[in-house]
Amino acid sequence: MKRMLAFILIVVVTFAAIAVTSPDLVRKINLGLDLKGGFEILYEAKPLQPGGQVTKESLIETAKSLERRINATGVSEPEITTEGDNRIRVKLAGVDDEESVRTKLKEPAVLTFRSMRGCQPEEGFCKVELIGTDFVENGAGIDQDALGGWKITIQLKSAAKFAEITREIAKLPLGQNQLAIYLDEEQLSAPSVSGEINSSSAEITGSFLREEAKEIADTINLGALPLKLEDRYMQSVDATLGQMSLQQTVFAGILGSAIVLLFMLVFYRLPGLVASISLIAYIWLLLVGVWLMNVTLTLPGIAAVVLGIGMAVDANIITYERIKEELRSGKSILSSLKAGSRNSFRTIMDANVTTIIAGSVLYIIGTGAVKGFAVVLIMSIVISIITNVGYSRLLLYLLIRSNVIKNKALFGVKESEIRAL
Secondary structure (H helix, E strand, C coil), X not given: XXXXXXXXXXXXXXXXXXXXXXXXXXXXXXXXXXXXXXXXXXXXXXXXXXXXXXXXXXXXXXXXXXXXXXXXXXXXXXXXXXXXXXXXXXXXXXCCCHHHHHHHHHCCCEEEEEECCCCCHHHCCCEEEECHHHECCCCCEEEECCCCCEEEEEEECCHHHHXXXXXXXXXXXXXXXXXXXXXXXXXXXXXXXXXXXXXXXXXXXXXXXXXXXXXXXXXXXXXXXXXXEEEEEXXXXXXXXXXXXXXXXXXXXXXXXXXXXXXXXXXXXXXXXXXXXXXXXXXXXXXXXXXXXXXXXXXXXXXXXXXXXXXXHHHHHHHHHHHHHHHHCCCCHHHHHHHHHHHHHHHHHHHHHHHHHHHHHXXXXXXXXXXXXXXXXXXXXHXXXXXXHHHHHHHHHHXXXXXXXXXXXXXXXXXXXXXXX
């Protein structure tokens, strides 16, 4: 009787936890572009200076800077991935003001300090002295000048480098001894340099209003990119279309799960009931895993969830068929459970391990949605082993050892099918 009470307690606690946490859990899961609406941009990265190279390190650093830039616009959980040697793909889901974000991202600002060293008179400030990576991240700020206006202060990483540059510029003839400050191709300021400046800070003056100075400082902080970016592809997914996809996907998932649960109950009776409880716990734990790992759920990710449900059902079917074979041979219910569970374990683990290997390969060589599919698939297999190998067998074991379940028909085995030992 104690084992039956333990079975009831475990089931009640499981369903209570699911009922209490599921509504909040579903709201916290990050939905991808195809389920929530938004837009996607593919950038091509190019060196800031002619003859430069796009390295893997500079591409990754640019992607990180771009993520910080996007977060500053109020868009959370952007999906940013590098592709190949010179591309960055950006996916933004759930954007309220799409046009504003798209405009701000279309031409990411690039901060440069330029001089006339080695330039022809008609070329102007042709030599780039300092680029985005020479400035301290988020090092731009604002301060009041002596006349009551506002100026922008910028922190540099190397005072020695700045000293060398200003020393050389100070040697140029009057009218050419200027260090121009550019944001993209817009000249913000071109102060004259009369001597070496051995400091790690620089100033942009111009009697700016406070709002103007702050906007420039914020743009500089967001725009110190190691590479130039040009958008090559853009796709927009309407929020209504994304919501429709989500509703259809959820409906299909619920309908499919209900059919599976009904199948298990009809064909496997009592074990089918246990399997149904385990599958519900499995789906809930999978959602918990997606939330804890901060996975952005997309249509491929949901496909991995559905595939995982199928594999979880398959694990139960293998186990219960083995148990039914043992029951048909004339063994007791408890002996059949032990023998069937033991004989099916290796088959189930072999199938799961090979799928984990395949998912790992997809994760290593894949990008974007493929990686998301692989992560959810591997997670679903691990949770399936916990719930549909461990949890379901524990419940079935408690039921059988309670001595309440004695009829083999409850396992889908007819008396006529049982052979004498």
